Amino acid sequence: MFAYFLKRLAFVLPIALAVSALCFSLVYLAPGDPLSAVLPSDASQETIEQVKADYGLDRPIPVQYVIWLGKALQGDLGKSISNGRAVAAEIGNAIGNSLMLAVLAASLGFTLGALLGIVAGYAHGSWLDRLLSTVAIAGVSVPHYWLGIVLVAVFSVKLNMLPAMGNGPGGPWVWSWEHFSYLILPAVTLSAIPAGIVMRSVRALVADTLKSEFVTGLVAKGMGHATVFRHLARNIAPTALAVVGVQLGYLMAGSILVETVFAWPGTGLLLNNAIQQRDIPLLQGTILVLAMFFVLLNLIVDMLQPLFDPRIRRS
């Protein structure tokens, strides 16, 4: 088991390194000159050189990368070009907001998706299965922001039940109904895709597992529906868990449009601003943190797998 953990860890390090290199090289992949955002168009050659030196852009690229990585490891992601604030602090504020939104959306999506997936899996091939699968495909294919706008139109504008913008008064970890009410619409919007994806995976897992010989074996020894379901759940849990883990990662990074629609001050909104303002350090930092979060999440999922599946545990 310990060897398994070490192996997963050893596997993750090169991935993390490659991801960081990719994030860094964004500056050079993005069209245009990163300096044009900060400098007036008529800046003199001297000013340009000066600013370049300030940002360390006059060094060879690999050296720049090593310096950037070294600082990043110490929690220093540089300063935002647009407002001069520390990128790490900006991300720190935003990531709490995004995490809360993503966790809620993932839980909602997982619960809904798993429930519908189980029903559809048991009813495999029936009209109910086809209906639920259609709903799931709709959930995956409907554009996020469009769903968000519709929900706002109905619940905020027409019914005036829920707030449409921002994250409410106080910090991200204040617990009150008022505060929570700000979370509802963006979380529901964001949960559509994971709900659809989880539903489709769980449906396939349930239908396949129900066909497997060990289920016949359980029935043949006289076990009732509840016991068969318990065995089924234990068998599909590892895979379902992995699917949700990946979805949580996507939610952290993929909520740019939804956070923008709801003006939710998370990493998505931060990214949006960074792109709009060509704020390279902010962009690099945010993407790096999100990518690392994704890698970490996969690692956690991998580490949790053996708790559910004895075949991984003992091999």
Add this chain to the structure above:
Amino acid sequence: MNGTAMNGTAVGDDVKRPAMLASVRELSVRFASPQGAVHAVNGVSFDLAAGEVLGLIGESGSGKSVTLRALMRLLPESRTRIDGSIIVGGRNVMSLSRGLLNEYRGGTTAMIFQDPSLALDPVYTIGQQIAEAIRQHLDVSRSEARARALEALEMVRIPSARERLDSYPHEMSGGMRQRAMIALALAMKPRLILADEPTTALDATVQIQVLLLLRELQQQMGTSAIFVTHDLGVAAEICDRIAVMYAGRIVETGTATEVLRSPRHPYTQALMASTIHGSMRGQRIEGLAGSPPDLARLPAGCAFRARCTRAQAGCADAVPELLPHAGHAVACHVAQATQPLRAVPA
């Protein structure tokens, strides 16, 4: 087939036998499929006395597994039509309510599957899987169920049984897994064991050990068994009676000695000829010319006629009935018209 001609008993049962544990009459199973109804079992009747072992033999696809699964009501209900009657231990299996069915499954009748690596749940330990079955059928505590699971593992002579309680199926060898499966089946002391090719997934040497163990426990507990195999050597070794199946029908049945010594049906004879080579032991059914008929489009008359070397014009007219003939029963127009060369003593 005609039930009245058999006077309420399956043919071939003219010899007096002790009280019947199981009695199957005119069992037929049809599956709905896009190609039309698949006639997997077509009017199978047999009786099984307490403590008796019946061997079902025949090529693959002849309906042996489907017959066993019907006896346990394991076939998918929505796509399957089952007719006929199945009585086991005095109870009509076809009309059992859900609750009684769960008592019957595993309690009265237990199944030993062909491939234990598929039929056991990979994420539960052997001990958990046996104990939960025990608790389903007997009102005992968790620790008592575990103690009984251990007894069951010791009964099938699994080495270091106590540790094996906490092993997962993938941590055991194929032979050990099948022993565990047998322990699981026998832990509830069933009256009938259904074993579907229980050793085909195992190595040859392990096969014999497992078979002998199964035979020994069956005799010791006085359990009846239906044993599906396509190994005639195995059938000769452990079965009291044999029923040969072809295209979902029993084409020949009688005591194991009778059927294997003096087969009357051309199909049984072909099976024997293709496997006999001096010894029957360990030989599989193979090399029989042609292939079994499409079960969605069964021909009129005898289903074996297209592959039969002795077929005559009349064979296409009617399905031959299973009738007593020279000490056992055979369903063949030609055999029924011929006087047996040698009378077999009863």
